[in-house]
Amino acid sequence: MNFSEHNHVIIIYPHPDDESFGAAGTISKFREAGVPVTYLCGTLGEMGRNMGTPFFANRETLPEIRKKELQDACQVLDMNLEMLGYRDKTIEFEPREALAERFKQYIEDLGATLVITFYPGYAVHPDHNAMGAAAFEAVKQMPENERPTLWGTAFSNDHREKLGDPNVVIDLIDSFDKKLEAIKSHRSQAEGMLSQLLAQSESDDEYEAALERFRYEAFYEVDIDQVDLKNQT
């Protein structure tokens, strides 16, 4: 895959850390190829549950902590950040047309040729599905010849059964450092998860254990005219 053929890539996900777990390696490959990347991050993950052992956060301090982690990750990945200011767990209750209109504006203003978002219906968290549905809608509303390429991230238990194999798979074997560094920027989210990965892995090296789990980033390249968005909340 030739990363330099794109003009601008927009990532549309709802939570700080979605970009690092889902697309950090891909993002860094675009940046290495000189392609600007902008992250439209929906919320600050205000309702996250991980407060740490010992505690490093509480319900009221978590948003500021996650905001800082998000900014750090974006710095690691050298991408622009736009925080959209919605609240965690509420995206599906916002009017989808308003979200779509906002996303479309960014796509047009930045001249994005690729949009990466969650595949609605196959992304488990209601915020993921709603954000993805609005992003799909935004692309659909554009004239066919101006539409960016659209990649969806899917990870529900039934996604392979329903969608088949992802048609874009990016191997990070030779560039995993950035991905791991980005993930680790989200300390409040990653710390417990990484130590668990390490415990389950045959390896006693964090890099190796994380690589086993996160070596590939997979996306479904979507023909928006083939997707029925009506059933998506």
Place this chain on the structure above:
Amino acid sequence: MEAINRERIQHYIDQFTNKPVYVHLETTNGAYASHFNTNAYNVGAYIRNAQLTYKQGKIVQHDDGSYRVGLKHDIGWIYAEGLSDYEFNEHGQLLMAGHDDRGRLMVALEISEEPFSY
């Protein structure tokens, strides 16, 4: 946050009695409960910045060491159980919460004279 001290919490609860306050009340088992365990079921609820004035409030210790709090107002109640940790922060807000053994929040009850942000 630190482990709840019953007397201290009762003192804070009394301080907010008969004053207009904002309450954050929440319980959750996470957005991924049924993703990781097909027998599990996602449950969660939160109210942020409910405005009320309670006229009496009390904290009671459960047999397992966690705590329940009940706040009685003119036309009903605010109730939370499973609280184990607290913090009285620099904004004068009383934060109480219960966490599992991995530090994940399961329940929260918070009281403040000013609206909670975000």
